[in-house]
Amino acid sequence: MTTAQTPHASQHQNLPPMASRFVDVAALPWTKTAYPGIEAKTLLVDKASGLLTVLLKMAPNAKLPDHEHVLIEQTWLLEGTLVCGEGTVTPGNFVWRPAGSRHEAWAGPEGNLSVAMFQLPNKFFQADGRELDFLGNEWNKAWAEAAKAHEMA
Numbered sequence: 659m660t661t662a663q664t665p666h667a668s669q670h671q672n673l674p675p676m677a678s679r680f681v682d683v684a685a686l687p688w689t690k691t692a693y694p695g696i697e698a699k700t701l702l703v704d705k706a707s708g709l710l711t712v713l714l715k716m717a718p719n720a721k722l723p724d725h726e727h728v729l730i731e732q733t734w735l736l737e738g739t740l741v742c743g744e745g746t747v748t749p750g751n752f753v754w755r756p757a758g759s760r761h762e763a764w765a766g767p768e769g770n771l772s773v774a775m776f777q778l779p780n781k782f783f784q785a786d787g788r789e790l791d792f793l794g795n796e797w798n799k800a801w802a803e804a805a806k807a808h809e810m811a
Contacts, residue, residue: 661704661705661706661707662702662707662709663702663703664679664681664686664700664701664702665700666686667679667681667682667686669682681701683699683701686699686713687699688715691793692782692790692792692793693721693722693723694717695716695717695718695719695720695769696715696716696717696722697714697715698712698713698715698792699712699713700712701713701773704804705803705804706803706804706807707807707808708728708729708777708778708779708801708804708805708808709777710775710779711773711776712773712774713771713772714733714771714773715769715770715771716738716764716765716770716771716772717769718765718767718769719764719765719766719767720764720765720769721762721763721764721765722762722764722782723762723783724760724761724762724782725760725761725782726758726759726760726780726781727755727756727758727759727760728757728758728777728779728780728781729757729776729777730754730755730756730757730776730777731755731774731775731777732754733747733753733754733773733774733775734773735747735748735749735750735751735752735753735770735771736750736770736772736773737749737768737769737771738766738769739765739766739768740753740763740765740766741763741764742761742763743761747772777808778801778804778805779792779797779800779801780792
């Protein structure tokens with residue numbers, strides 16, 4: 659039985675366990691993240707495994723602060739630019755980051771739109787020592803069980 663879901667996809671509630679889940683992305687709400695100018699539509703989340711796929715929208719020059727890619731992260735850029743200290747991703751191009759890599763990233767002056775896929779959500783490091791997820795939740799409370807499942811695999 660799958661624990662994966664698309665939040666806010668009401669047409670999924672009564673589907674059989676093995677049915678395909680077709681997602682009307684336009685009908686999903688944009689959710690504000692913990693970082694100004696950055697919003698997401700969750701396309702798929704599985705709290706048990708940590709698997710997460712989001713449509714990510716960044717306003718011009720919006721910044722993702724210091725964070726670690728706990729496991730592999732993949733980003734396919736649809737519009738705008740995504741910049742980090744190692745380079746720039748342009749529309750139609752793809753970047754993936756190895757587990758354990760750490761950096762900051764920001765949108766170019768036109769902002770951006772991307773599809774981001776995570777084996778486990780990123781850890782964002784706060785000045786007070788806390789580690790948060792993308793939505794501002796304590797990372798260990800939200801994702802420690804999923805991280806343990808990966809360690810045992």
